[in-house]
Amino acid sequence: MTTLKDTTYEPLTTDTAIKLSKDLQLFNEDDLLFAHEIGDGNLNLVFRIQEELTGKSIIIKQALPYAKVVGTSWPLTLDRSRIESESLKRTYQLVPNYTPKVYYSDSELAVTVMDDLSHLTIVRKGLIEAVQYPKLAKDIGLFLAHTLFYNSDFGLNQQEKKIQSGRFINPELCKITEDLVFTDPFFDHDTNNIDEQLKPFVAETIWADQSLKLEVAQLKQTFLTKAETLLHGDLHTGSIFANDDETVVIDPEFAYYGPIGFDIGAFVANIILNYLSQDVHLADHPDKKAEFQKYLLTVITETWNVFEEEFTVLWNKHPQDAFMNTNGYLGQTLDQIFKDMIGFAGCKVIRRMIGLAGVEDVEAIIDLKVRNQVKQRALSLGKEIILNRKDISSIEHLVKVVTKYA
Template sequence: MDYSKYFDLNLDDAKQYVVDHTDFFGDEKASDLNIKEVSDGNINHVYRVDDGKKSLILKQTGKTIRTSGNPLDQHRGHIEDRTLEIQRKLSGGQVPEVYDYNETMHVILMENVADFKNLRYELKKEKIFPKFADQISSFVTNVLLPTTDLVMDRIEKKKMVKDFVNVGPCDITEKLVLTEPYYNYLDRNVFDDKILPFVKQNLYENSPLKVEVGKLRNNFMNNAQALLHGDLHSGSIFINQSDIRVFDSEFAFYGPMGYDIGNVIGNLIFPYVVQKAYLNNEGKGNKEFIEWLQKTIAQVFDMTFNKMAKKYDEIVKFPFYKEHGFKNSYLRSVEDDTLGYAGTEIIRRTVGDSKVLEITDIEDQNLQNLVMKIFVKIGSNLIMNRSVYNNGEEIVADIDQIFDEMITKDEMITK
């Protein structure tokens, strides 16, 4: 088969490609292999290939969005390949191993993490993972801080920034996360008409909030601080009771560290609030799961910055940066960014067109509307007050207070 020019791999092509590009399956022929597409195929083709004993993943970066025909920059596949390799090394194996990457075909062959499950779906099933806060805080600390100017050679870091310019995915983030929820200039926001007045008041016509989002947007676009995953939500994390695996880094670029950390925290707040709403509305919320999420949200914040402060002392060597005042100021700015971007993630997943299952699976429209209002309030609070929190306990306390206030207000209105 000729791979000198790009073409979309179908099921049979993909099996032959695996045989031609790796000896993973030994002397097996393509006809001996099993294959299944494990993506929707709209942007990328992702196949699981196996011989009945072991398996791997083939991911081909698409050149168009198949549902619309709009073009996509395939350079993101190269960026994903490099990011997987860098973050696997820095994290000590918490990223799938890459077996092969082909620049022409835009195909990555990588480890199939079959022993791990998608975190978003596991949280939907109310699964508890006691080690998660420790694991994800170690991951973000170990992959982010070493890729900054504080640690890297200045020239090498500038070359990295250039190599990881990721125009298409960053444009998506700048629109969907940091612009449209507040202006809806492309008319893609999605929510029940009944809450339109609330959305207008709290987002579209909220000038103080838009000022702060503007600062976060500008920071996202101009602060080439560290090599980010770029889309570190719970759907990009696979988990079991022993460890995690982080994948799907095609949105990687050099940006503010708080964006990745904030995405993790924001996506833990979704199941936390929804479970509290179920408990309040029907008494069906899982109390043990709620308590674990409450603790985990706080721990992710606290553990991340405790570990980052310790690692800072271990790996930062330049005298200016070792000054105590500089270190405190630097890490404080990352904390502030973290909470701000947690807020923008919550708001965009609430009113934007890329929603989370936690919201869309609420069948009672009135309850869904109430939950969406609560998320807008929580997200806005994190953005507006991102500089006032000193620890995770304070963050969770304010989330709980906003939840209680919104529930009380709703009960008064409906009586």
């Protein structure tokens, strides 16, 4: 039997995934194991390994040397698997309740072996079906406050932060964000995916607007240069598992040191897109629609409020910098995070309407004309919050802007 250390990279099959689980002694030698590839993401393989009698199960995620969504013509570094497992381990130290435990990782094989979360649902799927998650906002607010604070110069020893940030240099995945979120959607670029009927609206509203482009250029520069904290980097609702009691965040392969507002903005953008899509999904159930959309708005407000409160608690409890006791410094910092967050949320909303990867919430709208109407509203909303982000004074104010577009 080859030892794991000798193994060179090869994509796993269900058989080799079972063998790996046994070699790692995560199951007994004579256990009867079944494996299925369950990945529905754009980039990686995900295997679920289950023991027949006890039902005990684990997940093995493996990076492919290319992007699954495009194929072998788009090579992509396997190093993202190392980044993902190191990020999960760091995050588990800070917020174990919100993080799958990693049992094994191997950067050569590009695998991460972790908790099976199949008892939970991917939040994007639940929200499309108008499922309310009572703890989602509080959990994500706390997740954001703890991870964003304790990995920053505000909450981590500043020498340690420099060393830690060196392990999360993630140029290839950052470039995906730089291109697909910040650049391509704002130009008539061939990676965009736009229906012909929608194109004139995009050309006029987005591509021809120089003031919008100036703001987005600033936001992109912030993403490129503001190495404040270790981000998740891809915190959309497809990266969150939840039920009534539990919330767990997966898939941090885009992790890198970037601006604190980025993850918050990504989450808020995805809630906004679900909100707009419910105008159609729940059109025949006006009462349910009103109730569910109201819930989504409380998710936005509560997530920010919990983040802000908890960040404040941590700031006062564990200051790493002498200036943190200076009157006004916390307020100034939160204010900047808030403005960055709104700008990033706007970019993420626009990118999902124009760019390479859409969101199921909106793409599931079958009637093309209706779908394009939702996309137009989303594009206008994204543009408004980017342009006005410096004048949006509170989370309630942001929510009020959002409601104008429903």
